[in-house]
Each structure stands twice: as C-alpha cells, then as structure tokens.
Amino acid sequence: MSLAAPIFQGSCLCGGIHYEIHGEIGDVIQCHCQRCRKANGTAFATNAPISSTAFKITQGENLVKKFATSGVYRWFCSECGSPLISSRDAQPELYRLRIGTLDTPLQQKPQMHIFVGSKAEWDCIADDLPQFEERP
Ligand SMILES: [Zn+2]
Numbered sequence: 792m793s794l795a796a797p798i799f800q801g802s803c804l805c806g807g808i809h810y811e812i813h814g815e816i817g818d819v820i821q822c823h824c825q826r827c828r829k830a831n832g833t834a835f836a837t838n839a840p841i842s843s844t845a846f847k848i849t850q851g852e853n854l855v856k857k858f859a860t861s862g863v864y865r866w867f868c869s870e871c872g873s874p875l876i877s878s879r880d881a882q883p884e885l886y887r888l889r890i891g892t893l894d895t896p897l898q899q900k901p902q903m904h905i906f907v908g909s910k911a912e913w914d915c916i917a918d919d920l921p922q923f924e925e926r927p
C-alpha cells in the first residue's frame with residue numbers, strides 16, 4: 792500500500808472558488824517579471840509548480856476565468872479577481888500555483904527570485920536567496 796498524497800486546500804478572496812491539490816507542491820519561486828506584476832498588482836508573484844492532474848476545483852468552477860496570452864492561461868476568479876494558477880499549452884502536465892491563495896499551511900520557503908532583470912525599479916529584494924536575470 793502506498794502512502795496517500797498530501798492534500799492542500801485553497802480558495803479565492805471572495806470564497807466563491809475552492810480548490811484542492813492532491814499531491815506535492817514544488818519549489819516556491821518569486822517571479823518579478825512584468826506580466827506577474829501586472830496580474831497581481833504586486834512587486835512579484837509567488838508561484839510553485841504542481842501536477843495538473845493533482846489540481847481539482849471543488850467549488851465555483853463557473854466563476855473561473857482564464858486570461859490567455861500566447862499559449863499561457865492565467866486562471867482567476869471573475870468575482871474577486873484572485874489569481875489562482877497559470878497553465879500553458881507547451882507544458883500541459885504542469886500548473887503554476889499562486890500560493891497566496893492556499894488555506895492549508897505550507898512549510899516550504901521560497902527558493903529563488905527569477906526575472907530579476909525586469910523587476911520594478913522600486914522593488915528592493917532584502918533576502919539572500921539566489922537571483923536570476925531570467926530563469927535559472
Ligand atoms: Zn473569488
């Protein structure tokens with residue numbers, strides 16, 4: 792008998808959408824690229840890869856909207872605007888979770904900063920994590 796996969800739960804700001812992840816959450820990455828900044832209204836997005844088959848929307852599927860740009864889909868709540876995940880045509884097996892929407896405590900800490908080469912001029916990175924101009 793194999794051990795059961797961990798289950799993480801999350802939801803959007805208005806609570807209309809609830810999701811579960813039946814599996815592991817990968818490396819937590821702070822992305823400073825302009826698209827993440829625009830999508831979140833913040834200095835960086837905090838994302839982690841998950842298996843697309845591990846992700847289940849358990850409530851509010853009808854509220855999910857997907858903003859598409861060149862094969863990348865940013866899933867968000869059409870009621871409150873919370874970003875949830877992104878998916879991409881080129882990597883159907885992976886989703887990138889916006890971990891700020893998790894309700895289950897996550898023990899992992901961020902591993903690195905990416906797209907530091909295009910971070911906002913006012914963005915001050917104040918930790919010692921590895922920084923990459925784009926991707927490692
Ligand atoms: Zn919502």
Ligand SMILES: [Zn+2]
Binds near residue numbers: 823836
């Ligand atoms: Zn980004």
